[in-house]
Amino acid sequence: MSEQGVADRLREELARRRMSRQALADMARISLSTLEKALSGSRPFTLATIVRIEEVLGAPLRANAAQAGAGGKDLAPEHMGAYARAAVHWIEQDYVTLRASFGTPGAVIAYRTRIGWDEEAGHLVFAESDRADGAFAQSGHVSMPNLSGHIYLATNESGQHRLIILGRPTRDGQMFGLLTTLQVGAGSQLVPVACPVAFVPQAQLAGLAMGVTAEGAPMFEACKAILDRALQDDFCRWRQ
Numbered sequence: 001m002s003e004q005g006v007a008d009r010l011r012e013e014l015a016r017r018r019m020s021r022q023a024l025a026d027m028a029r030i031s032l033s034t035l036e037k038a039l040s041g042s043r044p045f046t047l048a049t050i051v052r053i054e055e056v057l058g059a060p061l062r063a064n065a066a067q068a069g070a071g072g073k074d075l076a077p078e079h080m081g082a083y084a085r086a087a088v089h090w091i092e093q094d095y096v097t098l099r100a101s102f103g104t105p106g107a108v109i110a111y112r113t114r115i116g117w118d119e120e121a122g123h124l125v126f127a128e129s130d131r132a133d134g135a136f137a138q139s140g141h142v143s144m145p146n147l148s149g150h151i152y153l154a155t156n157e158s159g160q161h162r163l164i165i166l167g168r169p170t171r172d173g174q175m176f177g178l179l180t181t182l183q184v185g186a187g188s189q190l191v192p193v194a195c196p197v198a199f200v201p202q203a204q205l206a207g208l209a210m211g212v213t214a215e216g217a218p219m220f221e222a223c224k225a226i227l228d229r230a231l232q233d234d235f236c237r238w239r240q
Contacts, residue, residue, distance in 0.1 A: 058083030196230035
């Protein structure tokens with residue numbers, strides 16, 4: 001694709017997202033001056049600049065990248081954020097998921113979540129495993145809309161939803177946010193519940209036993225300190 005073609009495609013993506021040039025420059029870690037000159041044609045786009053912008057937008061700007069996404073196999077549907085596979089490769093791995101225990105006050109629940117690309121569906125999916133309550137393990141799709149900059153792990157089973165909202169990863173690859181689901185109450189009653197949640201690259205918690213980790217157990221303090229960051233570092237907030 002020509003320089004003018006890349007510029008036209010970029011203007012279209014900015015308009016579609018209602019994103020300012022300044023916001024794009026900040027998120028892509030380039031100067032506004034560099035972006036403006038490239039869009040005006042007074043300076044060519046470098047490959048590094050284009051790649052950074054594509055990662056932010058989650059959409060291809062080059063013809064070869066667009067062709068790779070033809071057929072929908074390397075470009076997620078628009079309702080999931082229209083992200084390109086190459087732009088989200090960094091998230092594909094196994095995580096230890098940490099959240100508060102609903103049954104043991106003060107304890108932390110740990111289980112595994114795998115995030116990866118579904119070749120047939122053409123978007124990211126997730127699946128939980130090693131849960132003490134295995135019957136409640138979740139799986140679903142991953143949305144990454146550019147507008148909010150957050151990551152959404154959504155389960156939809158016959159219209160019943162569970163949602164995890166995560167912020168972008170920290171320098172060490174950890175992600176924090178909120179989980180909203182239904183908790184088993186008295187009898188067959190299901191009660192809406194929410195709690196902070198942390199996704200930690202599996203290698204960072206090697207040796208941790210999955211399941212309930214209570215005070216005094218090996219690695220409890222490490223898990224609790226990680227989970228506490230969700231609120232302490234303002235990745236999510238409680239409002240009453």
